[in-house]
Amino acid sequence: MERRSDWYDHPEYYEAIFGTDTERELDFLLEVSRRYGTGGKRLLEPACGAGRLVAEAARRGLQVVGYDISEKMLAHARQRLTPAERRRVRLYPSRMEDFFRPELEGRVDLAFNLVSTFRYLDSEKAALEHLEGTRRLLHPEGLYVLGFHLTDYERRKAEHERWVEKLGKDTVVCNTHEGLPDRRLRRSAMRNRLRITGPGKNLLIETHWYFRTYDLTQARRLFRRAGLQVLEVFDFDYQVEAPRKRGEIRLDSIFVLRPV
Numbered sequence: 001m002e003r004r005s006d007w008y009d010h011p012e013y014y015e016a017i018f019g020t021d022t023e024r025e026l027d028f029l030l031e032v033s034r035r036y037g038t039g040g041k042r043l044l045e046p047a048c049g050a051g052r053l054v055a056e057a058a059r060r061g062l063q064v065v066g067y068d069i070s071e072k073m074l075a076h077a078r079q080r081l082t083p084a085e086r087r088r089v090r091l092y093p094s095r096m097e098d099f100f101r102p103e104l105e106g107r108v109d110l111a112f113n114l115v116s117t118f119r120y121l122d123s124e125k126a127a128l129e130h131l132e133g134t135r136r137l138l139h140p141e142g143l144y145v146l147g148f149h150l151t152d153y154e155r156r157k158a159e160h161e162r163w164v165e166k167l168g169k170d171t172v173v174c175n176t177h178e179g180l181p182d183r184r185l186r187r188s189a190m191r192n193r194l195r196i197t198g199p200g201k202n203l204l205i206e207t208h209w210y211f212r213t214y215d216l217t218q219a220r221r222l223f224r225r226a227g228l229q230v231l232e233v234f235d236f237d238y239q240v241e242a243p244r245k246r247g248e249i250r251l252d253s254i255f256v257l258r259p260v
């Protein structure tokens with residue numbers, strides 16, 4: 001068996017697992033933008049990865065800026081676009097902590113960052129810099145839709161998720177493991193295993209990293225400090241008709257944020 005150690009060096013397998021809900025996610029984002037924001041056409045995806053949402057938005061005629069720290073993910077994002085889509089898309093290598101483009105200042109209608117990517121920002125300072133930087137790019141009525149799992153610090157068991165998808169003749173099995181949260185260090189140890197098997201192929205890609213942890217109070221305090229107000233919270237089932245009720249506790253959270 002061949003072994004590798006960074007799933008973002010293998011965008012095709014990452015997308016085989018996480019690319020299955022893309023149309024539904026974009027439907028949700030655009031409906032949220034119509035109901036709570038400007039509904040305008042200028043989109044921004046921080047940490048856009050291999051560009052599944054960027055490509056889908058460009059296919060629908062929207063103008064999209066995306067950026068990511070991984071050159072391999074960006075290369076995949078570039079090559080998947082048709083010439084017509086490419087004219088509507090700008091992709092940059094950049095970190096969430098310091099992305100800035102003067103031509104975007106105050107002009108972005110909808111920024112979005114789903115699937116817990118925000119938790120890669122490993123300190124309060126880094127998270128604040130990212131939120132303030134993104135707020136600066138937003139139109140005054142624009143939105144930042146931020147989806148990530150909140151942490152239950154009382155949890156006593158590790159968490160585990162498993163998905164299986166086909167990619168051509170290959171089978172991709174994805175196992176994600178989140179260890180117990182460390183309340184003091186504000187992080188939990190993450191492990192992802194992608195096992196790819198097929199004709200002449202037997203590959204294991206095992207990735208380790210830390211995710212920063214937030215409970216609801218910590219998240220709300222950070223948004224306030226960054227000058228962003230929470231307009232609504234949704235669950236990861238992308239039901240725009242069913243925002244979370246006041247007092248209802250769920251960990252999978254999509255925050256709809258707007259500059260104060």
Ligand SMILES: C[S@@+](CC[C@H](N)C(=O)[O-])C[C@H]1O[C@@H](n2cnc3c(N)ncnc32)[C@H](O)[C@@H]1O
Nearest residue numbers: 008047048049068069070073094095096117120
């Ligand atoms: C889970 S993927 C999400 C990709 C894309 N947003 C999606 O929904 O498919 C996380 C992405 O975050 C990128 N990333 C991690 N830390 C980053 C940082 N500090 N700045 C920019 N990108 C980062 C990784 O390279 C990877 O492409």
